[in-house]
Amino acid sequence: NAGVMQNPRHLVRRRGQEARLRCSPMKGHSHVYWYRQLPEEGLKFMVYLQKENIIDESGMPKERFSAEFPKEGPSILRIQQVVRGDSAAYFCASSPRQGQQYFGPGTRLTVT
Amino acid sequence: GESVGLHLPTLSVQEGDNSIINCAYSNSASDYFIWYKQESGKGPQFIIDIRSNMDKRQGQRVTVLLNKTVKHLSLQIAATQPGDSAVYFCAEDSRTGTASKLTFGTGTRLQVTL
Numbered sequence: 001n002a003g004v005m006q007n008p009r010h011l012v013r014r015r016g017q018e019a020r021l022r023c024s025p026m027k028g029h030s031h032v033y034w035y036r037q038l039p040e041e042g043l044k045f046m047v048y049l050q051k052e053n054i055i056d057e058s059g060m061p062k063e064r065f066s067a068e069f070p071k072e073g074p075s076i077l078r079i080q081q082v083v084r085g086d087s088a089a090y091f092c093a094s095s096p097r098q099g100q101q102y103f104g105p106g107t108r109l110t111v112t
Numbered sequence: 113g114e115s116v117g118l119h120l121p122t123l124s125v126q127e128g129d130n131s132i133i134n135c136a137y138s139n140s141a142s143d144y145f146i147w148y149k150q151e152s153g154k155g156p157q158f159i160i161d162i163r164s165n166m167d168k169r170q171g172q173r174v175t176v177l178l179n180k181t182v183k184h185l186s187l188q189i190a191a192t193q194p195g196d197s198a199v200y201f202c203a204e205d206s207r208t209g210t211a212s213k214l215t216f217g218t219g220t221r222l223q224v225t226l
C-alpha cells in the first residue's frame with residue numbers, strides 16, 4: 001500500500017508566478033489535510049478537505065491560496081502570484097476518517 | 113542536557129540513555145494527542161497517540177504521558193539509538209464538529225551522541 005504521495009518534491013517559482021502542489025492520498029483515504037512548515041517551526045494547519053468538499057479552511061490565507069479535492073484525481077493546493085514569504089515546505093496528510101493522519105514527504109517551494 | 117538553540121530547543125543524549133521530550137498544549141478541550149518524528153527532508157512520521165481519557169500509553173520503546181491538569185504531554189524513549197535523532201513534535205487534535213485539525217507544538221530536536 002503506497003503512502004501519501006506529493007509532487008513535485010521541489011518547486012522553484014519566480015515572484016508573481018503560480019504554484020500547483022499535488023497530493024495523492026493513501027488508497028482508501030477520503031480525508032486530506034494541507035499544512036505549511038517554515039524552517040525550524042512546527043506545521044501549521046491550512047485546510048481540510050473531503051472528496052469535492054472543503055470542510056475547514058480556517059488556516060488558509062484569504063487571498064491567492066485555494067485548494068480542491070476533486071472526485072477523481074489528486075488534491076491540489078494552488079498559490080497564485082507567489083511572493084517570497086510563500087517559500088516553505090507544504091505537507092499533505094490523509095486519513096480514512098478523523099484520527100490518525102499519515103503525512104506525505106512534502107513539497108519544498110522556493111520563490112525567487 | 114537540554115538547551116535552547118537559536119530556534120528549536122535541542123536535547124542531547126548519549127546512545128543507550130533514556131530520553132524525555134516535553135510538550136505543553138493549549139486547548140483544554142483537545143481530546144486526542146499525537147507524537148510525530150520528523151527526519152531532515154521528510155514528512156512527520158506517527159510515533160504514538162493517546163486519548164484524553166488515559167494518562168499513559170506504551171509502545172515499543174516509547175511511552176507517552178498525559179497530564180491534563182497542567183496541560184502537559186511527554187514522550188519517553190527508552191535506550192535511545194542514533195536512528196532516533198530527529199525533530200519531535202507533539203500535536204493536539206482540536207476538533208470542531210466533524211472537522212479534525214491538528215495543532216503542532218514548536219518541536220524539540222533530539223541529538224543522539226555515541
